[in-house]
Amino acid sequence: MGSSILALDVGSSSIKALVARVDGAPLASHAVWTPVKTPRGAGSLAREFSHEALWRAIVTAARQAMTVAAVKAADIAAVCVTSQRQGLAFLDGDGCELYLAPNTDLRAVFEGAAQDEQHREAFYRTTGHLPPFFMAPAKLRWFQVHRPREYERIHTVLSLGDWAAFRLTGERAGERALAGEAGLLEVTTGRWAKCLMRALGLRDDWFPPLVDSGAIVGVLTASAAADLGVKRGVPVVAAGPDTQCGLLGMGVAAPGDMGVLAGWSMTSQAVTASPRFDPALSAWVGLHSVAGHWVSEVNLGDAGAAYAWVARTMYGAGAAAFRRMEREAAEVTEGTEGTYAFLGPAPLNMRRLGVRTGGLLMPVPISHAGASRDTLARAFMESTGFAVREGLERLEKVTGRKVSAFALGGGMVRSGPLAGIIAAATGRQVALASVEHVSAYGAALAGAAAVGGFASLEEAARNAASRLAAVATDGKAVLAYHERYERWRRLRDAMEAISLE
Numbered sequence: 001m002g003s004s005i006l007a008l009d010v011g012s013s014s015i016k017a018l019v020a021r022v023d024g025a026p027l028a029s030h031a032v033w034t035p036v037k038t039p040r041g042a043g044s045l046a047r048e049f050s051h052e053a054l055w056r057a058i059v060t061a062a063r064q065a066m067t068v069a070a071v072k073a074a075d076i077a078a079v080c081v082t083s084q085r086q087g088l089a090f091l092d093g094d095g096c097e098l099y100l101a102p103n104t105d106l107r108a109v110f111e112g113a114a115q116d117e118q119h120r121e122a123f124y125r126t127t128g129h130l131p132p133f134f135m136a137p138a139k140l141r142w143f144q145v146h147r148p149r150e151y152e153r154i155h156t157v158l159s160l161g162d163w164a165a166f167r168l169t170g171e172r173a174g175e176r177a178l179a180g181e182a183g184l185l186e187v188t189t190g191r192w193a194k195c196l197m198r199a200l201g202l203r204d205d206w207f208p209p210l211v212d213s214g215a216i217v218g219v220l221t222a223s224a225a226a227d228l229g230v231k232r233g234v235p236v237v238a239a240g241p242d243t244q245c246g247l248l249g250m251g252v253a254a255p256g257d258m259g260v261l262a263g264w265s266m267t268s269q270a271v272t273a274s275p276r277f278d279p280a281l282s283a284w285v286g287l288h289s290v291a292g293h294w295v296s297e298v299n300l301g302d303a304g305a306a307y308a309w310v311a312r313t314m315y316g317a318g319a320a321a322f323r324r325m326e327r328e329a330a331e332v333t334e335g336t337e338g339t340y341a342f343l344g345p346a347p348l349n350m351r352r353l354g355v356r357t358g359g360l361l362m363p364v365p366i367s368h369a370g371a372s373r374d375t376l377a378r379a380f381m382e383s384t385g386f387a388v389r390e391g392l393e394r395l396e397k398v399t400g401r402k403v404s405a406f407a408l409g410g411g412m413v414r415s416g417p418l419a420g421i422i423a424a425a426t427g428r429q430v431a432l433a434s435v436e437h438v439s440a441y442g443a444a445l446a447g448a449a450a451v452g453g454f455a456s457l458e459e460a461a462r463n464a465a466s467r468l469a470a471v472a473t474d475g476k477a478v479l480a481y482h483e484r485y486e487r488w489r490r491l492r493d494a495m496e497a498i499s500l501e
Helices: 051-069 109-127 136-146 148-153 160-169 176-181 194-199 222-228 242-249 304-315 319-330 373-399 418-426 438-450 457-465 475-500
Strands: 004-010 014-021 026-033 076-083 088-091 097-101 156-159 215-219 235-241 258-262 265-272 284-287 294-302 340-342 359-361 405-409 429-432
Touching (some): 004 051, 004 160, 004 438, 014 051, 014 438, 026 051, 026 438, 051 160, 076 160, 076 242, 097 136, 097 148, 097 160, 109 136, 109 194, 136 148, 156 160, 156 176, 160 215, 160 222, 160 235, 235 242, 235 438, 242 258, 242 265, 242 294, 242 438, 242 457, 258 373, 265 373, 294 304, 294 373, 304 319, 304 373, 319 373, 340 373, 340 475, 373 418, 405 418, 418 429, 418 475
Parallel strands (some): 004 076, 076 235, 405 429
Antiparallel strands (some): 004 014, 088 097, 088 156, 215 235, 258 265, 265 294, 284 294, 340 359
């Protein structure tokens, strides 16, 4: 057996490949932009992949990561796959892609709205997710209405990660937790949601066999092995959803554990021993990678994209802009002279998604108390910390457990002052992941467990937890942020009321 694991993460903004040793030590990673296009004839909200362009991006990321890690074909013991949630593939009987799209494909917004109006409670109690227009049933309904011939040709419905595993092995299988994140699973039983499909007027005959996170779904075909530069016959492991893999990569695996992932989007998730549904229907319920555990999730929405927009708008393009913004924001003390930001992350109301009012509030007249760009950058980072705090408070209500500590990871917090600001703004102990691509790292741990590097996913998670580092903060900052957080919430609530007028 080889000594290393190759993990592939088909993400929303980028495709990451990470190489780690079988004992869990990360070696190297590489990322390339995810190639998304707007298809003709499907509406302005539609997004799709070219399957060949997506495959080329996966291959490029994998080969670059292996090169940086200085591993050879014979060193790879397993290839593991994770992906963004709600990304989907519809295949015909021959395995050809009828539909391959990311989670940003919103073509089915009207079909999803109809499903929400007629079946909201049943949809949530079955799948643990709302609103339907994000999910696979709405997109299947879109094909049923707008492309009935292609709808009848659909043979297999896969998540994006399952499609990547199919491309690697030729085997059709559905990873259980990913199926749940796509709205295709009975979240309490772990079975395909066939009864819901029939209630929605959809077929129920397109589901492949289900497998758990960490399961070997097949072995690399000769063509896939040649593309990746890996030996033919290497096992391919289904690792599950990117968020759950991120939890695994931060050691968040036991009931009561909490993790926050800050990437293209931002999520806060608590591990539970049973599914915990939210009476307000605003928190998601999903399966954890560890069998027999669930997750409660408050989704905080747009994060990395907003972070990049702030940097680009105020500091210019390129990596240097991020470094300048982080350096200047670090020099501003908590308080930002009365300036508040309402940009980027905020706990989403899954019953009423839409464009909300946001922006920057600051003292006026500007001539008397102007806000410099370092103050504005700091205010944005503080608003991110406040959003995380509110998400944790919502999870406490859903799970009935107080959160005194949580793990934090993702590209947004790998450097600069943001992790410290989040720790102070939340008033909790924070342990920071040292691995940049933490979801890909979690997938690598699942692969290592599959080939015997760890006795179980729980042991792999304990290994990951040992690599976290405590984020330092001080009591003065926590007290200052407590008062600012309460004012930020009041102002945010007032702005939401304006949005509803």
